[in-house]
Amino acid sequence: MSSQTVLRHTTRTTWDNLVSVQEPTPTAGKHEVLVKVRSVALNFRDIAISVGKYPFPVKEDVVPGSDAAGDIVCVGEGVAGFAEGDKVVVAFDLATAYGPIKGWGSGLGGPVDGVLREYIAVPAQAVVRVPEASTLSYAQWASVVCTGATAWNALYGNLPLRPGQSVLFLGTGGVSITGLVLAKAAGATTIITSSSDEKLAHVKAKYGVDHTINYKTTPNWAAEMNKITGGNGVNYILETCGSGTIKQSLEAIAYGGIISVIGFLSPAAQEEMPDVAGLVIGKGAVVRGIMIGSKQLLEEAVQFIGARDLAIPVEKTFAFGRDQVVEALGYLASGQHVGKVCIDF
Numbered sequence: 001m002s003s004q005t006v007l008r009h010t011t012r013t014t015w016d017n018l019v020s021v022q023e024p025t026p027t028a029g030k031h032e033v034l035v036k037v038r039s040v041a042l043n044f045r046d047i048a049i050s051v052g053k054y055p056f057p058v059k060e061d062v063v064p065g066s067d068a069a070g071d072i073v074c075v076g077e078g079v080a081g082f083a084e085g086d087k088v089v090v091a092f093d094l095a096t097a098y099g100p101i102k103g104w105g106s107g108l109g110g111p112v113d114g115v116l117r118e119y120i121a122v123p124a125q126a127v128v129r130v131p132e133a134s135t136l137s138y139a140q141w142a143s144v145v146c147t148g149a150t151a152w153n154a155l156y157g158n159l160p161l162r163p164g165q166s167v168l169f170l171g172t173g174g175v176s177i178t179g180l181v182l183a184k185a186a187g188a189t190t191i192i193t194s195s196s197d198e199k200l201a202h203v204k205a206k207y208g209v210d211h212t213i214n215y216k217t218t219p220n221w222a223a224e225m226n227k228i229t230g231g232n233g234v235n236y237i238l239e240t241c242g243s244g245t246i247k248q249s250l251e252a253i254a255y256g257g258i259i260s261v262i263g264f265l266s267p268a269a270q271e272e273m274p275d276v277a278g279l280v281i282g283k284g285a286v287v288r289g290i291m292i293g294s295k296q297l298l299e300e301a302v303q304f305i306g307a308r309d310l311a312i313p314v315e316k317t318f319a320f321g322r323d324q325v326v327e328a329l330g331y332l333a334s335g336q337h338v339g340k341v342c343i344d345f
């Protein structure tokens with residue numbers, strides 16, 4: 001029996017505790033495909049899990065990582081529509097084909113062993129083939145799994161973005177920059193905040209964002225947003241920061257605008273919790289929680305990105321191996337990145 005390298009968190013107090021083990025290479029069971037992993041995109045969630053601060057269930061000795069792109073190397077009994085050699089991505093949640101993800105029962109790299117291993121056997125129903133003509137790298141496709149599906153869900157999962165509308169992104173992390181690429185391709189006016197003028201200049205030059213705001217030097221960025229939009233407010237906000245920024249998001253949103261609550265990068269102190277209900281009513285805003293996205297939403301994002309060959313923002317890649325993954329998690333946690341950090345196999 002052949003073996004493969006698998007990374008596991010045996011103790012979740014620091015990402016340094018990651019261990020490399022040899023385990024049997026799985027086979028493709030009934031209705032499964034075996035995927036040779038080519039690239040894994042890391043997420044803020046992987047940091048939170050590695051230090052034991054993820055607010056949802058995580059299995060013991062978990063194999064971390066939720067986002068993989070690779071090649072099908074074996075097709076199990078009863079699988080139709082896939083063949084050896086197909087280039088694919090694996091959905092974040094193995095069980096949710098469409099509709100909202102319910103609970104956290106089958107999210108890779110959390111309650112279920114994830115993708116930081118050489119081979120993974122998954123249900124064929126959780127796999128999406130990427131367009132053959134695409135020039136995107138495996139790392140770029142891996143980045144679409146969580147970040148891309150999340151940004152797509154925020155923009156199209158409920159009340160779809162329309163041409164000419166405006167979208168605000170908070171910070172220059174993976175969700176923001178991927179969302180920016182999607183929104184630009186749809187003809188939206190885009191605005192982004194960052195703590196760094198250097199990062200803002202980079203995002204303007206590389207991704208063509210229309211407006212930038214430094215949230216450190218302009219702490220009242222909601223007022224600045226209202227100037228940019230001529231007093232109308234912004235139509236969409238990808239709220240990646242949480243209770244620490246929601247008040248300003250509600251001040252910056254247009255009447256009837258849509259705030260997608262995605263992340264928890266900047267929680268407010270208990271005594272500073274804003275009166276969200278009053279602000280939501282005052283703006284007639286739609287405030288919608290986002291839980292990644294179903295396989296159907298991932299498939300839509302893959303089609304949209306593939307048809308336009310959109311430059312999904314991978315900033316840095318590391319090689320697969322225990323030490324390199326530890327280094328990559330440290331780099332992601334340092335916040336130096338703009339866009340995605342990936343592991344290439």
Ligand SMILES: NC(=O)c1ccc[n+]([C@@H]2O[C@H](COP(=O)([O-])OP(=O)(O)OC[C@H]3O[C@@H](n4cnc5c(N)ncnc54)[C@H](OP(=O)(O)O)[C@@H]3O)[C@@H](O)[C@H]2O)c1
Nearest residue numbers: 170171172173174175194195262263264265266290291292
């Ligand atoms: N609900 C879901 O389905 C879902 C899916 C994906 C991600 N998430 C969550 O969404 C959040 C973002 O994920 P990510 O992968 O994009 O993270 P990331 O790549 O690690 O982004 C980090 C960046 O966020 C920015 N940031 C931090 N605090 C900020 C603040 N107070 N105001 C504005 N920007 C701030 C910083 O940008 P600058 O350096 O430019 O200031 C930082 O570099 C995380 O909490 C993650 O867990 C949730």
